[in-house]
Amino acid sequence: MKTILEAINKPQDLKKLSFVQMRALAEEIRHFLICSVSKTGGHLAPNLGVVELTIAIHKIFNSPVDKIVWDVGHQSYVHKILTGRRNEFSSLRQFGGISGFPKISESVHDAFGTGHSSTSISAALGMSLARDIVNDKENVLAVIGDGSLTGGQAYEALNHAGHSGTNMIVILNDNEMSIAKNVGAISEYLSKMRTEPKYTKVKQDIEFLLRRIPAIGDTVAKTVERVKDSLRYLLVPGVLFEELGFNYIGPIDGHNLELLCEVLEKAKKMQGPILIHVLTCKGKGYKPAECNPGKFHGVGPYCVESGEVIKNGNTPTYSSVFGDTLLDLAQQDSRIVAITAAMPEGTGLKKFAAAFPKRFFDVGIAEQNAVTMAAGMAVKGMKPVVAIYSTFSQRAYDQILHDICLQKLPVIFALDRAGIVGDDGPTHHGLFDYSFLRHIPNLVIMAPKDEDELRHMLLTAINMNGPVAIRYPRGSGLGVPIDKPLQPISISCAEELNSGTDVVFLAVGSMVEPCQSASKLLASKGISAGVVNARFIKPLDEQIIRKLSRDVGVIVTVEENTLTGGFGSAVLEYINTQSFNWVKVLRLGFPDKFIEQGVRTQLLEKYGLTAEAIAAEVNSFVQKFGAR
Incomplete structure (x- = not known):
């Protein structure tokens, strides 16, 4: 039946x-x-x-x-x-x-x-x-x-x-x-x-009683309309x-x-x-x-009987590492304040909120207010950290540009859920922030290769006296040790992880790790591929780009962002201004389209950003155009 x-x-x-x-x-x-x-x-x-x-x-x-x-x-x-x-x-x-x-x-x-x-x-x-x-x-x-x-x-x-x-x-x-x-x-x-x-009932009762007065009821009902209006304010x-x-x-x-x-x-x-x-x-x-409606607002697979979420491993998330690091820094600097837009748990700020309730601000779903409020706090000597998902930062673009960057105010944007976020799909993928942020004057943009580097970038941003954006992916980190003492990173300074004579990967953020694996795969094919962790989308490490242009024949930029106006475009623009005409550049990233929903690994595979796909693309490029 x-x-x-x-x-x-x-x-x-x-x-x-x-x-x-x-x-x-x-x-x-x-x-x-x-x-x-x-x-x-x-x-x-x-x-x-x-x-x-x-x-x-x-x-x-x-x-x-x-x-x-x-x-x-x-x-x-x-x-x-x-x-x-x-x-x-x-x-x-x-x-x-x-x-x-x-x-x-x-x-x-x-x-x-x-x-x-x-x-x-x-x-x-x-x-x-x-x-x-x-x-x-x-x-x-x-x-x-x-x-x-x-x-x-x-x-x-x-x-x-x-x-x-x-x-x-x-x-x-x-x-x-x-x-x-x-x-x-x-x-x-x-x-x-x-x-x-009770307003609706009281209003109806008053009207009913008035209209029952013989002969004059309707007239009285109309003449006391102002009284009813005033009752609204009271009731x-x-x-x-x-x-x-x-x-x-x-x-x-x-x-x-x-x-x-x-x-x-x-x-x-x-x-x-x-x-x-x-x-x-x-x-x-x-x-x-x-x-626990917050937990079940957006939830992964879970056990129906117990309500327990099915977890995959115990590696800390980027969000939790960010939150713990900010808490440590705030204990040393009373000027640090944290701001979020209805995402205290998702951004990793629950511990901060508990430890420093007077220095934590949840503005609700109001990203524009969050950003300009941060600007006002910065003017008064605070060090605001605005923790916000990459996709939602789009809603405050004008405030980032005019209220923060134009005035060179020391506000830090912690852009969580950058890149592919998976099953929430095109409305939530953070694939555009490199492109819509990097052309804004005065803004420094960083992306860590792993969760430990995120910690050092946060310290670097806190020590700066201007606007900074740090973008990092959703979910678990790589599982690297995170017990090193915090050290500031020199602005615009990339990190050369290993050298190569034929090709070099100039990778940024979450794409550094697959490029390291792709380098090993290429070595088995007789192609020597170096890997550089760019770290900075803006300002670029121009010195290392000049060095790579002299030493190798092919530069491969790899980013978890749309290729249109992204990190690879910035590298190409610089190479063009220097007239390095001999350098061949291959840009890898997401195409000029809205990316569908799916597990992150599925989407990276479909769009050629897994280690195997990257190695295959580079091998094909080298076979076609040759290396120096």
Whole structure:
């Protein structure tokens, strides 16, 4: 006998279900998610929290005609299951499989591709305004979490939407979490709203009583509108959204299917922008996720029974090495402060936060504020370290350029998750930072070959009096010893690891280790290949490039970054300015495209950046063009 879930292959299949069946479906979906994500990894807790909400949305609205925009997309798995992708779920976030985020090219039901936060209201607003121009009639919804409301773009969109008066629905999924516990005044504001859900009832009661007064009731009801307005300020903090031009409904229980459907049905008939405030429990239905929603926000494969994550080895991660080193340095220098954007655990700063709570700042999902705030602290003599994922640093490009680098302020950017990050895919790969940072004046850019060199680079950056970016990969280090005393590195000074007479690898960051292995493979083919750890993307070690140009016939640049405008481009530019016309340069890196999801080793192999692929490419190049 089929389960209810097995009979749901498209949103229209929900229309015929009773509420009893819908509640049973919710439990089946939770069981399906818990078992499936335990094998693939993924964003479990956010999706467990929106099961009823997603069912209700698809019950009341008609996707794909009606447009549903999921902010970030961490909570879109249930939507994918209900829109015909249940049978593909074993491929979630896998190479060649379905994405962990909404993706226009994947389904007509994915109205807008997402992956970074705070964009949904802007996208939904644009769709609504375009609909109005062509006189279409579809409904447009944005589903946004309270964590994403820490992002400034959400308020820019709310401001414009309220002003425009267009018909659109914003559903605020309030679970008191983004990835970590939410912070800031907005979080406190929403907390007050959760504890004072009485405005709607009081407003209705007043209106009911007034209109029962014989003969004059309607008139009195209208004349006391100002009184009701003033009551809003006394009874509910939700007035903020109404002052922005939204009709506010809530807070309501996000796990009550009957109530959700009733409210959504009414909202569909209302005019103007509507904001529905829904309270949900992140991780609902799976005790380990309810107890630790941060851990299960984005989780690798785990044991369903215990909730224990399946670990691969005990080698420390780059993030933990960074965090431990910064903590050690902060104990010696009281001017060091740490800033992150809703990623205290992911960036390795939990220990720092515990040890120095007054010197640790989590600004929420607000990268622009993080960077300019760091600039202000630097002006006052602090040494701010902004720990941020490479992909999210893109959101603060202007602030890095104008507020930090133009003023030569001593702010350090610790760019975690640089290069390929794996199963989160193109929205999260950090493959562009060399390119969009290296042309900014005054900025020093470093990349360590291993976790120990990261420690020395951090000390180097702390000792400098200007802006620095250090970028390093996701996950475990190489397992090298990290017990050496910290030593500063001379700026722009590369490290020659071994010499070669035919070819030299000028490698940077995570690509140094595979180039060392490729050098040995080439030696077996009679090609002498040296390896240089470039260390610095900017400024380049021009002296060693001149030396290599004299000593060998082929320079091979290797980087875990797009080739367009990256490290290899910088080397070529310098060689061109020096007119070293005799040097042959081979650049290896990622092509000019968005790289799909997949395990890092799979993607490195596909794009020719494993030791074997690098050796084969160099051998072919030498056979074709020859070495000196």
